[in-house]
Amino acid sequence: EAGVAQSPRYKIIEKRQSVAFWCNPISGHATLYWYQQILGQGPKLLIQFQNNGVVDDSQLPKDRFSAERLKGVDSTLKIQPAKLEDSAVYLCASQPWGGDTEAFFGQGTRLTVV
Amino acid sequence: GENVEQHPSTLSVQEGDSAVIKCTYSDSASNYFPWYKQELGKGPQLIIDIRSNVGEKKDQRIAVTLNKTAKHFSLHITETQPEDSAVYFCAAVSYNQGGKLIFGQGTELSVKP
Numbered sequence: 001e002a003g004v005a006q007s008p009r010y011k012i013i014e015k016r017q018s019v020a021f022w023c024n025p026i027s028g029h030a031t032l033y034w035y036q037q038i039l040g041q042g043p044k045l046l047i048q049f050q051n052n053g054v055v056d057d058s059q060l061p062k063d064r065f066s067a068e069r070l071k072g073v074d075s076t077l078k079i080q081p082a083k084l085e086d087s088a089v090y091l092c093a094s095q096p097w098g099g100d101t102e103a104f105f106g107q108g109t110r111l112t113v114v
Numbered sequence: 115g116e117n118v119e120q121h122p123s124t125l126s127v128q129e130g131d132s133a134v135i136k137c138t139y140s141d142s143a144s145n146y147f148p149w150y151k152q153e154l155g156k157g158p159q160l161i162i163d164i165r166s167n168v169g170e171k172k173d174q175r176i177a178v179t180l181n182k183t184a185k186h187f188s189l190h191i192t193e194t195q196p197e198d199s200a201v202y203f204c205a206a207v208s209y210n211q212g213g214k215l216i217f218g219q220g221t222e223l224s225v226k227p
Contacts, residue, residue, distance in 0.1 A: 033214070033215065043203070045216065100163075100207060100213075107157050
C-alpha cells in the first residue's frame, strides 16, 4: 500500500512570497490533516478534512493560510504572504475515517522563510 | 479544546534500561490515545495506541497505561536499544471535538550504548 505522498520535500522562499504544498493521501482515506511542526515542538493541527468538507480549521491563520481538498482526495495548503515565523515542517496525514484509527503521515515539507 | 501535556522533554538512558514518558490530557471525553515515534527527517509513525475502555496494553518491549480518572497516560519502553532513540509524541482524540488528533510537545529519547 502506497503511503502519504507530499511535495516538495524542501522549499526556501523570501518573506512576503507565496508557497503551496501538495498532499496525496492513502487511497480511500476519508480524513486528511495538515499539521505545522516548528523545530523542537509537537505537530500543531492547522486543518482537518472529512472527504472534501472542513471539520476543523480553528487553528488555521486564515488571513494568510488557505487549504482545499477538491474531490475529497488530494489536498493543497497555501501560504500567502509568508512570514519568517512560518518556517516549519508541514506534515500531511490521513486516516481511513478519523477518530480512533491510525493516522499515517507523509515525510513533510520543510519550509524556510528568509 | 483538548490540551495534551507531555513530560519530560528530553530523556537519556543507558542501553538496557527502561524509559517512561508521561502525558496528561484535559478533555474528559477523549477516548483514543496513540503514541507516535518520529525519526529525523521523517513523519511520525504509530507505535502503540490505547482506547478508553482499556487500562493497559503491551506490545513486546512497549507498553502503555491509561488512568481515565486522573486523565493521564504513559509509555513504557523496556530493555531500551540504541535504535529506540527518536522523538516520541503522545496524542489524544476526542469525539467531542470532531475526532481530531491533538499532540503533546514531544520527548527526545536518547539511548546510550
